[in-house]
Every structure is written in structure tokens, then in C-alpha cells.
Amino acid sequence: MNVFLWVAQAVLAAVFGLAGVLHSTLPKERLRPMLPWVEDFAPARIRLIGVVELLGALGLILPAATGIAPILTPLAAVGLAIIMLGAAVTHVRRKEPAAVAVNAVLLALAVLIAWGRFGPNAF
Secondary structure (H helix, E strand, O other), rough: OOOHHHHHHHHHHHHHHHHHHHHHHHHHHHHOOOHHHHHHOHEEEEEHHHHHHHHHHHHHHHHHHHHOOOOOHHHHHHHHHHHHHHHHHHHHHHHOHHHHHHHHHHHHHHHHHHHHHHHOOOO
């Protein structure tokens, strides 16, 4: 189970790391064709979402890998799960079912990591 959780952490960190870099660095006009939801948000909020996603990605890997404050790893997973809940609400409101499905998968993965790292496979 520990190996599975590490793989899940790496996958989730890669997804949120990439999303975080895109959301925090690209202007809204460049994001709009790829991510229509940005229309509903101010550029500052999009950047904030990106920074939080990037920090969450780092939090999934660095504390556990370094052994420094490893409790931050499941907390990062909880934070990313909350982000996915918010994203799902946004996509439901915008009537984007495919995006909701992606949110649901990422949410489930984040919850699984939080459960595993808080519980039976804590560091």
C-alpha cells in the first residue's frame, strides 16, 4: 500500500504541479481557449488558484520525502481535495460534465492519499 500511495502522490503532484504552473504564469487570454472556466474569475484569483495548486503539489512530495514535518503530506492532500470540490461546483454551475468527471477522479485520489497517510500508512 505504501508504494501505491507514493505512486498516487507522484501522479497527483504532477497533475497539480502542471496545472499550478499554467494557472499562475499564463495570462487569462492564453488560458481561455484551454480552460473556459477562467472566464468566471479575475486574473488575480486564477493566479492564486495556481499558486495554491503548486504548493499542494509540493506538499504531497517534499515533507514525506525529506522527513521534515511529514504531517503536511496528508494535509496537502486534504487541501487539494477541497480545491477539487470547489472546481466541481464551478463546473457543475457551468454545465461542464467532462470537467466534473476529471474533478471527481482527482478528488478521489486526494482523499485516498489523505486517508492512507493519516491512517494505516502514516509516516
